[in-house]
Amino acid sequence: MTRPSLSPTPRSTIQRGKKHAVTDRAALDAVLDAGLICHLSVVADGAPLVLPTGYGRDGDTLYLHGSSGAHTMRAAAGTDVCVAVTLLDGIVYARAVFNFSVNYRSAVIHGVAVPVTEPAAKLHGLRVLTEHLAPGSWDHAREPNARELAATTLLALDLTEASVKIRSGPPADDDEDVAAGTAWAGVLPVRSQWGAPEPCPLLPEDIAVPEHVTNRGW
Amino acid sequence: MTRPSLSPTPRSTIQRGKKHAVTDRAALDAVLDAGLICHLSVVADGAPLVLPTGYGRDGDTLYLHGSSGAHTMRAAAGTDVCVAVTLLDGIVYARAVFNFSVNYRSAVIHGVAVPVTEPAAKLHGLRVLTEHLAPGSWDHAREPNARELAATTLLALDLTEASVKIRSGPPADDDEDVAAGTAWAGVLPVRSQWGAPEPCPLLPEDIAVPEHVTNRGW
Numbered sequence: 001m002t003r004p005s006l007s008p009t010p011r012s013t014i015q016r017g018k019k020h021a022v023t024d025r026a027a028l029d030a031v032l033d034a035g036l037i038c039h040l041s042v043v044a045d046g047a048p049l050v051l052p053t054g055y056g057r058d059g060d061t062l063y064l065h066g067s068s069g070a071h072t073m074r075a076a077a078g079t080d081v082c083v084a085v086t087l088l089d090g091i092v093y094a095r096a097v098f099n100f101s102v103n104y105r106s107a108v109i110h111g112v113a114v115p116v117t118e119p120a121a122k123l124h125g126l127r128v129l130t131e132h133l134a135p136g137s138w139d140h141a142r143e144p145n146a147r148e149l150a151a152t153t154l155l156a157l158d159l160t161e162a163s164v165k166i167r168s169g170p171p172a173d174d175d176e177d178v179a180a181g182t183a184w185a186g187v188l189p190v191r192s193q194w195g196a197p198e199p200c201p202l203l204p205e206d207i208a209v210p211e212h213v214t215n216r217g218w
Numbered sequence: 219m220t221r222p223s224l225s226p227t228p229r230s231t232i233q234r235g236k237k238h239a240v241t242d243r244a245a246l247d248a249v250l251d252a253g254l255i256c257h258l259s260v261v262a263d264g265a266p267l268v269l270p271t272g273y274g275r276d277g278d279t280l281y282l283h284g285s286s287g288a289h290t291m292r293a294a295a296g297t298d299v300c301v302a303v304t305l306l307d308g309i310v311y312a313r314a315v316f317n318f319s320v321n322y323r324s325a326v327i328h329g330v331a332v333p334v335t336e337p338a339a340k341l342h343g344l345r346v347l348t349e350h351l352a353p354g355s356w357d358h359a360r361e362p363n364a365r366e367l368a369a370t371t372l373l374a375l376d377l378t379e380a381s382v383k384i385r386s387g388p389p390a391d392d393d394e395d396v397a398a399g400t401a402w403a404g405v406l407p408v409r410s411q412w413g414a415p416e417p418c419p420l421l422p423e424d425i426a427v428p429e430h431v432t433n434r435g436w
Contacts, residue, residue, distance in 0.1 A: 011265065017285075036309070036408070037320065039257040039302055041268035047229065050259035050268050052304040052324055067235075084257055086270040090413070091254070093431060097348050097359045098366035102255065106270055130315050134406075141315045141401045148316035170418040178420050183359045184428050185421060188352075189413030190254070195308070200388040200403040202396050210402045213311060 011110055012163045022164040031107040031164060032057045035085040036133065040064055044075040055083070056125075056132030062109060062157040063116075063125040073153040081113045083157060088190050094171035095183040101167065103187060109162040113155040125154045136212025193218060229328055230381045240382040249325040249382055250275045253303040254351065258282055262293040273301070274343075274350030280327060280375040281334075281343040291371040299331045301375060308407040312389035313396065319385065321405060327380040331373040343372045354430025411436055 014021040022028075032055075041050040051072050056063045062083065066073040090103035116122050126149075127138045144152065171185050194216060197209045240246075250273075259268040269290050274281045280301065284291040308321040334340050344367075345356045362370065389403050412434060415427045 011263070011267070037304065037306055037322075039259075039268050039304070041257075041259040041266040041300070043261050043264070043266050045229070046261070047298040047328065048259040048261050048266055048268075048300040049229070049328075050257050050266075050300045050302045051326060052302060052322065054320070080265040082259070082266040082268045084268045084270060086255065086257070088255055090416075091352055093352055093355060093359075095359055096362070096366070097344065097356060098362045098370070100348060100352055100355065100359070102272070102351070104255075104270065108269060110265065110267075126315065130318060133320070134309055134311055134318055137311060137318065138315060141311075141313055141318070142395060142398075144314070144316050148314070152316070170416070170420070173418075173420075177360060180360075181422060181425075184425060184431065185418040186427070186431075187416040187418075188431055188434065189416065191411050191413045193409050193411070195407030195409045198308075198388070198405040198407065200391075200405075202388070202391075203403060204399060207399075207402060209404070213402065213404075213406055216406065 009161050012108070012161045014163050014165060017165060020165040020167045022166050027164045027166065028107055028159065028162050029057065031087065031105045032062065032085055034087055034105070038064070039084045040072060040076065041082040041084070042072060042075040042079065044071065049075065054129055054133050056129035058128045060159045062159055063129050064113065064155045064157065065126065065129055066153055068151050068153045070153070073155070076113045076155060077115045077153065079112060081111065081157065083109045089168065090187040090189040092171045092187055093185055095173040095177035095180070095185045099171050099173050101171065103168050104166070106165045107162060109157060109159060111157045111161050113157050116154040116156050119149070122149060122154050125156060126152065135216065136210070140210060140212065227379050230326070230379045235383060238383045238385045240384050245382045245384065246325055246377065246380050247275065249305065249323045250280065250303055252305055252323065256282070257302045258290060258294065259300040260290060260293040260297065262289065267293065272347055272351050274347035276346045278377045280377055281347050282331065282373045282375065283344065283347055284371055286369050286371045288371070291373070294331045294373055295333045295371065297330060299329065299375065301327045306408050307386065308405040310389045310405055311403055313391040313398070313401040313403045317389050317391050319389065321386050322384070324383045325380060327375060327377060329375045329379050331375050334372040334374050337367070340367060340372050343374060344370065353434065354428070358428060358430065
């Protein structure tokens with residue numbers, strides 16, 4: 001199936017830094033799949049509210065979840081939300097303060113967060129979320145029971161209205177600053193990696209760390 | 219000077235996961251000082267909008283900046299904003315899917331973003347921002363000129379209304395799941411570090427990477 005390009009609406013059209021805009025669906029998927037957490041923004045009592053939260057992607061659907069009692073989940077359910085997933089790749093040192101920047105991959109999604117309540121659909125969405133956060137864990141750990149399902153709100157967000165921005169490479173300085181040659185310029189990369197797994201102290205000592213944890217790619 | 223504890227208002231009072239709430243001003247400062255970018259949320263045309271952006275802290279003031287033409291900056295100036303700084307420290311693998319979590323340090327600030335236009339104050343705020351993003355750079359690089367200052371919007375946000383949440387340590391599973399002993403549980407730490415500096419290709423080859431870049435702590 002051919003997937004369409006991102007079709008910007010006015011609010012998902014990148015106004016600044018257009019040269020960093022990417023309109024390829026695959027780029028959106030790649031940013032979402034590479035991130036671990038998102039920032040979910042809602043309007044609560046007329047004011048903006050943004051909180052970090054977990055997510056997972058299945059095709060053109062982004063799943064978000066949280067405690068059923070959480071203020072943000074209640075404020076988000078059935079209303080307009082905005083979700084950002086940001087990967088910081090480096091600090092861009094320029095010759096002029098004005099041209100300092102960061103290298104990054106950024107996805108911003110707008111849409112209505114629709115509560116998912118049908119049991120099979122909810123289990124599916126939670127599986128997607130869990131497998132995004134911790135691949136291989138859904139079949140390894142105990143599945144949610146009825147009480148736990150009730151205590152969890154699952155929201156689905158369509159990925160139709162989204163924008164992607166990516167910046168990479170060296171600083172963009174003015175010719176005069178390059179010619180002056182008075183400052184260093186370049187990129188200091190930011191790298192993320194896994195540390196050594198830290199087993200729960202309540203585990204029996206002879207339990208090995210499973211492969212889905214030890215072999216997790218970044 | 220003794221700084222007061224964080225004094226929660228209704229919207230900055232942590233409703234869920236209260237056990238992870240921290241009300242120490244020093245904890246707020248530590249999270250903000252450890253982060254590199256924030257997520258700035260505003261209400262634009264009645265809908266939430268969240269974007270990643272740079273910031274810097276000076277005492278009880280958080281500075282944000284962006285292009286003067288940026289939609290977010292225009293929407294944020296003089297109005298309620300919400301800013302989140304999130305540090306992801308690890309993935310928490312639990313024995314039950316329901317108890318999967320992340321270890322993190324999170325700060326959320328509410329307030330009115332006040333434009334800073336007085337030239338000396340603006341230069342000060344931009345210095346704070348630049349030194350947060352790239353310590354040692356303000357005195358190394360060329361300062362902003364009048365045109366660049368005009369092209370930059372600087373916003374100041376008071377840190378009075380803020381909340382901090384920190385989760386660390388192993389998963390919190392139910393006793394029955396611990397006793398069943400059928401799944402591995404523990405934390406897979408997430409580590410961030412600097413890569414090797416990548417000099418701008420336009421630099422003369424004999425220019426050494428300066429100490430404020432090579433010696434940057436994490």
